Amino acid sequence: MSENRLTITDERTGKQYQVQIQDGTIRANDLRQIKVSADDFGLMTYDPAYLNTASCRSSITYIDGDKGILRYRGYPIEQLAGTCTFLEVAYLLLNGELPNQEQLAAWETRVLRHTMLHETSKKFLENFRYDAHPMTMLISTLAAMSTVYPESKNIHDATNRQKQTIRLIAKMPTLSAYCYRHRLGLPYIYPDRDLSFTENFMNMMWRFMEPKYVANPILARALDVLFILHADHEQNCSTSTMRSVGSSQADPYLSMGAATAALSGPLHGGANEEVLRMLDHIGSKEAIPAFIKTVKDGHGKLMGFGHRVYKNFDPRAQIIKKTADEVFTVTGYNPKIEIARELERIALEDEYFIKRRLYPNVDFYSGIIYEAMGFRPDLFTVLFAIPRVVGWLAQWEEMVTDPEQKISRPRQIYTGYDERQFVPMEKRS
Numbered sequence: 001m002s003e004n005r006l007t008i009t010d011e012r013t014g015k016q017y018q019v020q021i022q023d024g025t026i027r028a029n030d031l032r033q034i035k036v037s038a039d040d041f042g043l044m045t046y047d048p049a050y051l052n053t054a055s056c057r058s059s060i061t062y063i064d065g066d067k068g069i070l071r072y073r074g075y076p077i078e079q080l081a082g083t084c085t086f087l088e089v090a091y092l093l094l095n096g097e098l099p100n101q102e103q104l105a106a107w108e109t110r111v112l113r114h115t116m117l118h119e120t121s122k123k124f125l126e127n128f129r130y131d132a133h134p135m136t137m138l139i140s141t142l143a144a145m146s147t148v149y150p151e152s153k154n155i156h157d158a159t160n161r162q163k164q165t166i167r168l169i170a171k172m173p174t175l176s177a178y179c180y181r182h183r184l185g186l187p188y189i190y191p192d193r194d195l196s197f198t199e200n201f202m203n204m205m206w207r208f209m210e211p212k213y214v215a216n217p218i219l220a221r222a223l224d225v226l227f228i229l230h231a232d233h234e235q236n237c238s239t240s241t242m243r244s245v246g247s248s249q250a251d252p253y254l255s256m257g258a259a260t261a262a263l264s265g266p267l268h269g270g271a272n273e274e275v276l277r278m279l280d281h282i283g284s285k286e287a288i289p290a291f292i293k294t295v296k297d298g299h300g301k302l303m304g305f306g307h308r309v310y311k312n313f314d315p316r317a318q319i320i321k322k323t324a325d326e327v328f329t330v331t332g333y334n335p336k337i338e339i340a341r342e343l344e345r346i347a348l349e350d351e352y353f354i355k356r357r358l359y360p361n362v363d364f365y366s367g368i369i370y371e372a373m374g375f376r377p378d379l380f381t382v383l384f385a386i387p388r389v390v391g392w393l394a395q396w397e398e399m400v401t402d403p404e405q406k407i408s409r410p411r412q413i414y415t416g417y418d419e420r421q422f423v424p425m426e427k428r429s
């Protein structure tokens, strides 16, 4: 067989072209040579929603959708979730290697030193209505933090990028907890550096009158595992948004505000909140067949099911399912998991879902755990955003330092009018 080359025959002209194949792709720009005349723009690719388009080269996360494989920097997610802490995995995603004991200790100290929010950000939060959705508060306040750290606009300075990266990772739990406390009219709880990253988040969420918050170790570990599972997922909608907005050289706070907005959509990170609403709507196992029928009739989706990449199973969903049993030993059983398990069982036997290769994704079981732990549904996507900040920043750093990358600006197929003459007001019907 010949080398990695594609020979294309343009039947319109009879001409033949050769295009290099590299890494299983062809460069879309190599198609521009295929023209019907000298002034022809040349061929483009058309790929709405980028179903079959690679936008970048990345060494951060690898997914094999058919085999249900997810690896961060080459390490299987099952191994990382089974042994690491979230900050240890954050270090891996950002630096490419697992930290040794000394590096991890220095990394943890550095992150936990930056957990305080600037008072101006706290005051910014105060202007939201008491019942403002926490994701909207998070999106807006993240963008507003660009005014607190104006030096972050110097995105070409590696040291500056690292400083903002640490600030964002460290402050997300604080900001998230404050959004929750604002909803309940509760005073903010300041970070406690004696606690781990995840225990400190629980402290800022749930501490009341006690002098020192003590997290339940089983729940703290379960939340840490959930953070690990949500940390990165290659070029998903919100990460692509982080890369696209960042490609205009916007600062990381503004880029992250955009990425968090993308995550909030019900087809993406907002799905975990929608799954709980769906389970509440179904109400009982007996009501499942009727609900499944409405989905198959095209009235709504089975939230928490399906994935653009995973076509057999989402490895994260399998780990989350196991984590649920550990959480229930502390919180007591969440009966909704019975409805979820029966929903999964029925769906996996139903031709509609089998034919469309729809399986539980990361959002299907996570909300049941979050609810059992005491989180309200409107905070679930915030819990997705806290760890995904690490993936967004690792991907942003990779984009900023990638010599092949420049401002993201897709083309289009124009379907509008050809040139036409202006119609003055008096002649308009």
Ligand code: SDX
Pocket: 232, 233, 235, 236, 237, 266, 267, 268, 269, 271, 295, 300, 301, 302, 303, 304, 305, 306, 307, 308, 309, 356, 358, 361, 362, 363
């Ligand atoms: C996340 O990309 C990532 O990596 C995302 C994520 C990450 O970590 O960043 O993994 C996190 O966002 C997980 C996905 C959470 N979203 C949901 O659970 C919402 C419900 N799922 C769907 O909306 C859907 O499955 C998507 C958005 C996840 C994927 O959509 P695709 O790949 O564009 O698939 P599609 O919409 O073209 O669906 C193909 C067919 C269609 O039917 P037909 O038109 O062929 O008859 O499957 C059907 C769809 O109607 N379908 C569903 C369905 N998902 C797809 N039918 C019922 N219920 C569903 N959930």
